[in-house]
Amino acid sequence: MKPPVLRPEPLTREAFAPFGEVIEASDAVRHFTINGGNTERYHDLADIDVGPDGRVIVSIFRGQPRSLPFVVEMMERHPLGTQAFVPLNGRPYLVVVAPAGPAPTVADLRLFVARGDQGVNYGRGVWHHPLLALDTISDFLVMDRSGSAPNCDEVTLDLPGLISQPV
Numbered sequence: 001m002k003p004p005v006l007r008p009e010p011l012t013r014e015a016f017a018p019f020g021e022v023i024e025a026s027d028a029v030r031h032f033t034i035n036g037g038n039t040e041r042y043h044d045l046a047d048i049d050v051g052p053d054g055r056v057i058v059s060i061f062r063g064q065p066r067s068l069p070f071v072v073e074m075m076e077r078h079p080l081g082t083q084a085f086v087p088l089n090g091r092p093y094l095v096v097v098a099p100a101g102p103a104p105t106v107a108d109l110r111l112f113v114a115r116g117d118q119g120v121n122y123g124r125g126v127w128h129h130p131l132l133a134l135d136t137i138s139d140f141l142v143m144d145r146s147g148s149a150p151n152c153d154e155v156t157l158d159l160p161g162l163i164s165q166p167v
């Protein structure tokens with residue numbers, strides 16, 4: 001059977017809410033002026049949760065661009081903590097997610113096209129595809145959990161999904 005084509009959706013806080021938060025300086029979020037008027041603070045955008053035994057760490061992921069069309073064959077989740085990605089190069093990228101819970105099927109997958117000024121924070125246990133950078137080598141600031149217990153479950157999709165081009 002041919003892999004179903006995943007329908008790209010624009011990344012919005014509302015559409016992404018079942019999977020986590022969107023990290024962006026939007027007028028829709030609480031923001032206020034600080035530093036004597038020099039700076040606007042877009043406040044409390046995401047819940048970084050690493051559980052009682054984890055430690056929050058900040059890393060940079062330097063992703064190679066994915067070639068399109070791209071076949072989504074696997075998904076992963078981090079049951080012990082959230083994982084946030086914030087693009088550092090101002091370039092669009094792709095996010096493929098499925099709800100936390102049982103292993104997803106291709107019918108559960110959602111494909112979001114993120115702008116270069118939008119980050120995402122995957123909720124604990126939310127299924128997602130590893131980083132999907134586009135067009136050029138791209139750096140992302142990543143906030144996630146460090147700890148001794150294993151924190152990455154992977155599944156292979158019985159029927160893969162297809163990200164066609166152009167998204």
Ligand SMILES: NC(=O)N[C@@H](O)C(=O)O
Pocket residue numbers: 076083128129130131152
């Ligand atoms: N393995 C790793 O740290 N990266 C993945 O979790 C990812 O979501 O890219």
Ligand code: NI
Pocket residue numbers: 076077078083128130
């Ligand atoms: Ni991950």
